[in-house]
Amino acid sequence: MKEINLASVVSVKRKEKKITQDGLANYLGVSKAAISKWETAQSYPDITMLPHIATYFDITIDELIGYEPQMESTEIKKLYHKLSHQFAKEPFDIVHERCNVIIKKYYSCFPLLLQIGILLLNHSMLAGSTEKTQKVIEQDKQLFERVKSETDDVHVAKQALYLEAYCCLMQNNPAEVLVLLEGTDTLSMSNRGLFAQAFYMMGNIPKAKEKIQMQIYENIVEMFGAFPMLFTLNTDDPVKLDECVERALALEKIFAVKRFHPAIVITMLLSAAGTYATINNKEKTLELLEEYAKVSASGIFPFKLHGDEFFDMVDGALANLDLGTEMVRSEETVKQSMLQGVTLTPVFQQYSNDVRFKSVVKMLESI
Template sequence: MKEINIAKVITRKRKEKGITQDALAEYIGVTKASVSKWETGQSYPDITLLPKLATFFNISIDDLISYLPQMEKGEIRRTYGRFAEDFGKKPFSEVYEEVGVGIDKYYACFPLLLQMSILLLNHYMLAETEELRSEVLEKILHLCRRVKEESEDVWLSKQANSIEAMTQMIRGESLEVLELLEGTIRPIGGDEITLAGAYQSRGEMEKAKSVLQISMYHHILNFISTGASYLTLNLDDLENFEGVLRRLLPVAEAMKLMELNPNVMGQIHFAAAYGYAVLGEEEKSVSMLKEYVRVCKKISYPYKLKGDDFFTLVDPWLEDLDLGNGPPRGEKVVKEGMLHAVTMNPAFTVLHEHTGYKNIISELTDFVGGK
């Protein structure tokens, strides 16, 4: 994180030139005491003196000030992680205020703004009041629109558009979602196959394998995650619903998603439990909730995404993701979310007197409490 650091720059450049504070003061037309205060950070040079100082040291004013309102990727990742942990320990409003200070300070750092919008989207539900939750969602929309309008990075803008659409969906603005996303779905382009072929033709087999492994890893997770959502669109017919489930579960199990990404595996079990509850299949719903709890308890903390004996080359890619290979929320928030999902979902009301459901709630409560 770069701050205004003119004191160190003046000191370093003066010493590089081999001159005294007296000599620099005489050239600039100030007292030695003034130069001394600049170098100790007690005061800053008058703005009218900056061009003369920069010229004397043969550097730009930006280099003289040594200020850039940007964060490096690693700094953004650490900032996100710190705030995510704080959301699990402190009052939401307190952390939200701190996030706002960071946003204001680095308002031109578009990668940071995007990640802060994701941070807020992942934690807005913790806000103490409905009014504050609405304010946070508006803040997310504002950040996304700024990234889209001001950033020249096409990939950042695309991600911001997706986050904006998710936020509008939460707000119930389906027409806005359609305007943002309609027409964005395209056939798979297959660039990864071309890229892998280029590496292969040059004899760089490990790179070729890595490209295709990453593509398969990404697509299999997306397939199962999307499939979990598709399950909930088939609640009009039990046979259709179970037909979709029979397609998804064997793929997830064959690709060992329990080890690769328990969160995605949990999505499909939860969606299945939800669907069975809506369809009046209480025993099957409880059975799927048991699987969901098993997946939840499989996750060890600190949780990190990783490859396995098939996906042997994806770890460097995972570590290089914007937020790294860790979860987007802190452990406390993640665990409480698991419990909240089962206890507060209206679909499971029909199970409240079921012994199996009660046991599930007790088991999850113990898990969340760390017992």
């Protein structure tokens, strides 16, 4: 919690009402000297007087003392996953209203506001209609803009900026994205690499290994996140598209990505299948959908971020992520999305009567 700020609140509110210290003192039955000491933080009013002062200024006691509730990172993590599970089991509007109450209560807890915004983005498709989804996205955009503008945490501000830009994309406003991101498109060295070099020079090999492993792990995740757009950009060149998909699949095989992060693999496979479907390559589409279903049904639940035999020193760093190692959406919501990613995607409907396609759907339904 931030320090009590009653002094400035009393001073500002008194001046807003155009009341002198004498006038306020007479109303409260105290001396002018007492008011002066309150406003200069030399002393505080008796606790029993707080309701009277708050009533006089027509504010809450929390507002009077400048109380801005905060939430620790562990509490934010627990709350996020609790609400995520509620979105899977309860009507969207009910859980959304709970989020709004939390936003209002913790309006100055910027790390929490950031995660609540991410939570709403990750579940906005459950809103019930395109119009309602867009309203949630607009709310998120405003929330991220506030966090970006008000927080003192550079890391949180940077995340908020990128998420605000993402909201603009979802609102079909690419021009605003470019304005928001102007000046940020520069190459930068990962600080994990610097940490690794420093620990190595100090002779702390285990820590150096941990940092460099985590850098490679993050780079792989980032690359897989970029593949869907790469595929889309090469729909006009089937040969180049084949090469892009083949390299993505080869990278997965080299690092056995599906063993430690199957979520990014199935996202890549579904995207590749969708891209081939847009150019009417039925064989490649069904081949990739079959692999998508196979990985999805390979016992990946309950899914948590983790390392493997190669990335054997990253689990500690993963546990310290803002939302920990659990999925950002509940297991039920993810399974539903995995199925709907095939059955509700228009470009796949041309294959809906194909035996192989039906087999894919059946496998996904059984998860």
